[in-house]
Amino acid sequence: MKKILALIAAVMMCGAVLSGCGGNDDESSAEEASEISESAVEDAEETTESADSASTADANIEVSDEYQEFIEILKENVPIYGAYIEESTKFPVYNSFFYTDEDDEGTYSVEMEVIIAAINRIAVNTVMDEGAVNIIVDGNMYYLVSPDSNAALYMELDDETAAELTESLKSSMNPSFDASAAEYESGKTDYNGTEYLYETINVNDEESEINSITVYADTETEEIKYIDVDGSVMEMKGFGHDIDESVFVIPDDYELINMEDMD
Numbered sequence: 001m002k003k004i005l006a007l008i009a010a011v012m013m014c015g016a017v018l019s020g021c022g023g024n025d026d027e028s029s030a031e032e033a034s035e036i037s038e039s040a041v042e043d044a045e046e047t048t049e050s051a052d053s054a055s056t057a058d059a060n061i062e063v064s065d066e067y068q069e070f071i072e073i074l075k076e077n078v079p080i081y082g083a084y085i086e087e088s089t090k091f092p093v094y095n096s097f098f099y100t101d102e103d104d105e106g107t108y109s110v111e112m113e114v115i116i117a118a119i120n121r122i123a124v125n126t127v128m129d130e131g132a133v134n135i136i137v138d139g140n141m142y143y144l145v146s147p148d149s150n151a152a153l154y155m156e157l158d159d160e161t162a163a164e165l166t167e168s169l170k171s172s173m174n175p176s177f178d179a180s181a182a183e184y185e186s187g188k189t190d191y192n193g194t195e196y197l198y199e200t201i202n203v204n205d206e207e208s209e210i211n212s213i214t215v216y217a218d219t220e221t222e223e224i225k226y227i228d229v230d231g232s233v234m235e236m237k238g239f240g241h242d243i244d245e246s247v248f249v250i251p252d253d254y255e256l257i258n259m260e261d262m263d
Helices: 002-019 027-037 045-057 065-077 079-087 159-171
Strands: 093-103 106-118 121-128 131-138 141-146 151-156 183-191 194-202 212-217 224-229 232-240 255-258
Touching: 065 079, 079 194, 079 212, 079 224
Parallel strands: 151 255
Antiparallel strands: 093 106, 093 232, 106 121, 121 131, 131 141, 141 151, 183 194, 194 212, 212 224, 224 232
16 A cells, blocks of 8 residues: 555645646636645546557556565465555556545545556546545646546646656555565454455564555455555555546546646
């Protein structure tokens, strides 16, 4: 889960930077940006077509020998989780999950879908209690789209920023802990009133930010239902390789707003 969230953080950070690029002189533009950043996402057909050739070239990222060794250790000790990690490196791929968290105002829920069509073609669709927040990166084009407002902010990223996002995804294909030093457990257990297969990794790696990972899987299908990382539980809602290309298309009736014009 930390790998996925690291990618999301990179994409969202880019969104925060870009949404703040407009000046404060135009009050209505600032309000528009605020509305859109509190909702957001779907992509543009024209840009999708122009970016297709570049995206396709990077579609199947080559996994490093180090990461492949990491995967093989996981598959040997925690085969369900290991297979999930291995499949996550094969594009296109999507993860859909749900979790609850809390802040100073109380508990809130988040439903998120991460779609990686290629190394430089990503959609992060998020629904929170207060509305939708969705982001698309398609080649050098970046979109922050609001389904609630029928509008989309967009910007063409410079090559350096686009490359940084690409490198963020590539870097997620590196081990996050020493799998050979970890301790592994597996079996069956009751979780939330249902019996699941479980696999636990106790990391035992002082350099890792992760202490433990536990997955709960269906006893018959071995499909992962929950992933618990250090007590933060993510409910898996979907995982696979058949992606919906419509997430990369902005509806014709949406208003497109160039971020560079928001001075």
